[in-house]
Amino acid sequence: MNVFGFAGWSGSGKTTLVERLIPEFTARGLRVSVIKHAHHGFDLDKPGKDSWRHREAGATQVLMLSNDRWVLMHELRGAPEPTLEEQLHLLEPCDLVLIEGYKAAAVPKIEIHRPSHGKPPLWPENPHVVAVASDAELDCPLPRLPLNEPAVIAGFILDYLDAQ
Template sequence: MMQRVFGIVGRSGSGKTTLIEAMIPWFSAQGVQVAVIKHSHHNLQFEPPQKDSSRFRAAGAREVIVASPYHYALFHNLHDQDEPLLADLVQRIQEADIILVEGYRQADIPRLEVYRPSRGIEPVYPTTENVVALASDQPIPDLGIPSLDLNQPTEVAAFILHYLTQIERAL
């Protein structure tokens, strides 16, 4: 089975992370394993500078893995490399049926826009490519693509699963 990748986009404060967080339990209940890739513009800091993994990275290690009985994390220092492409990150993920992506607007993947007119947040659609549906907290005019109720994350998740299944069948 191919990896199914689906993006969630929207302006800052629109509720992208909240929606993804609310959909994951539904996917899990359906037996669908989900991975998430989130793009950030910040310099990520996971441990204080005096901790071992930070010290290894500061010393110049290309990759550091921190593991415990509960989870592990891989830190990859870019040094002088460009930021990785989404396709490269997707290839690193194992054991996921669906990969939800927050951000990476330029990637060639289907995506849903989270749109909150109740907060005065403007949509990014149609300026962002590959938006196949909108999830909004208020009814919106027909824009030629499905409009979903943002307050019903299980319906949004079901739409995403159905959409990806249809694409997979078409291939």
């Protein structure tokens, strides 16, 4: 599986860009999966629902399924967070895995940088950033991609992966 990441400060537009890139890749016949790393807790379940009650009762895993989808929820219960490599092994084979977050992971990534947010760029300190997507002109030695043109960014990613 090809793996490509996106890094940037909170609110920079990582999720929006990934959301806009997925149709670009699927239109080219690629099967795409996404790993999103959250620095804060999250819950897909709702208090009071059967699956929530099972987890609250102490189940380590709860698998829910219907004729439309299935989801496996796994409670860490104090165990360490799985590594990115371990998470990649959980995915079914696909053509491309997009990683949102994991700034320090050793995968090629595009930094989403908006100078108007007042945050410093990540690329000077992160050797895994191979390009910067922005909505402004930047003084940067890396390729700069137009943040609002997902087709251009998708082309860059596929060209980059083909060259590796």
